[in-house]
Amino acid sequence: MKIKVGVIGATGYAGVELIRILLSHPNAEIAAVSSVSFQDQQMNEVYPVFNGIFEKKLVDEDTAIEACDVLFACVPHGLSEVLAEKCSGKGKKLIDLGADFRLKSEEAYREWYGLSYKFPQLHEGAVYGLPELFRDQIAGCEIIANPGCYPTSIALGLYGAVKNELIDLSTLVIDSKSGTTGAGRSLTQTTHYPDCNESFAPYKTACHRHTPEIEQTLSILSGRDVKVTFVPHLLPINRGIISTMYARLTKDISLESIHAMYVNLYQDEQFVRVLKLGDTANLKNVRCSNFCDISLHLDSRTGRLIVVSAIDNMVKGAAGQAVQNMNILFGMPEETGLRLVPPSF
CATH class of the missing domain: 3.40.50.720 (NAD(P)-binding Rossmann-like Domain)
Structure with missing residues (x-):
């Protein structure tokens, strides 16, 4: 049935x-x-x-x-x-x-x-429904809070670094960029075609409503109160979110070791793809899919880890993740109905 x-x-x-x-x-x-x-x-x-x-x-x-x-x-x-x-x-x-x-x-x-x-x-x-982080809490609950699109890309991107205590969270800066569908269907001056086409700018700088959600999740993962600098930008495209996150490393560790930690952390997750070193997460490769692509980079001059996370804001950032939550809620395999291959062009 x-x-x-x-x-x-x-x-x-x-x-x-x-x-x-x-x-x-x-x-x-x-x-x-x-x-x-x-x-x-x-x-x-x-x-x-x-x-x-x-x-x-x-x-x-x-x-x-x-x-x-x-x-x-x-x-x-x-x-x-x-x-x-x-x-x-x-x-x-x-x-x-x-x-x-x-x-x-x-x-x-x-x-x-x-x-x-x-x-x-x-x-x-109510349970915060980011399956890769809080899966065990989802099954059997009555109300699931489907995460925001920016917070999804950020939490998945930073999970490995936070879990392994690799970064100083007080130095964390988050730079995110979203397609115009993130603003919803109602027309605004910002998303009006003549204004957003051939344009690129930050918006709601340091005051976006997703900020407390980002801080809440990072605080839960780290076990301490976290405050972040979060600056979103509007891309003149329909869909997609790419978040680039910068933070100072707390230990002397190679990028190869960090990459191995991430690969191990996400090895059983069907929708999180940790890219090989040298590759960079790209919106094109997650478009219309439930995937989150993560690439890792190290600025050896400044001792900063750079994490790039890409999702489709309408799928993994909204509808796809909601269906993933439904699948968990009703005891179905998480990938049911979500084997969505990104278009190659």
């Missing part, structure tokens, strides 16, 4: 990407899709790419919840808590692709998102 899944916020970029992946999932049936903006229209009317493939009518969220075993919430922050409360009352699972359950501290959520928790008790059982 197939798992009945629903997508709320189905007409946003993450929702559409979920549908694209789930249509090829052998154990999932898309039982309902919901959208406030396009309710009562068919998905193929909003996205003609689905003509003859997926023409399901968009319904209200309550109808979607009733029809499904698990819900993917692809909605702005502040809206998923209400959905989680409804799901909890009906024994449904929720995988939230928004920010409502990512931060453990309500104070941090209030500071960075300007909202308080509506249902504090729900947060106690």
Whole structure:
């Protein structure tokens, strides 16, 4: 019997990407899709790419919840808590692709998102769903906080260095670059074609909302309070995130030894590829896939380790990771429905 899944916020970029992946999932049936903006229209009317493939009518969220075993919430922050409360009352699972359950501290959520928790008790059982780091906590839970795209690329890239205490985290600088789909489907001046085409610039410098999520994960991994300098940039491309991270080494160690540590750490992970020394992670090689490519570099002049991490922000940074979490939640192999080979051109 197939798992009945629903997508709320189905007409946003993450929702559409979920549908694209789930249509090829052998154990999932898309039982309902919901959208406030396009309710009562068919998905193929909003996205003609689905003509003859997926023409399901968009319904209200309550109808979607009733029809499904698990819900993917692809909605702005502040809206998923209400959905989680409804799901909890009906024994449904929720995988939230928004920010409502990512931060453990309500104070941090209030500071960075300007909202308080509506249902504090729900947060106690929510799990941060980055499988490669917190897999054991995911199975059996009711609410999964799907990580942000930047935090995913950064946590996976730095995990080996933090786990093996290779770097001084007080010297860590994170430089990340994202395609425009990371800003969502609604048009803004920044993502308006004449402004972003042939352009490249940082944005929300040292004040991006993913900062506390990045710091929270690194603090958990290192066992101490971590603060980072994080600067995101907008690339004039549709999709992809590449994060370059710089930190001073805490010990005299060769790049070959660091590489061996990373290879050993990720040897059983299907979606993390540690590149051979001399290669550099490239967005092109992860596009439309659930892979995270990591390359390692050493600046011997300054004693700094440089880690480059590349993901597709809409797949491993959103929809693909959400499906990976669903697979764990329901006891399926993690790669189910996610054998997505990046296009070569």
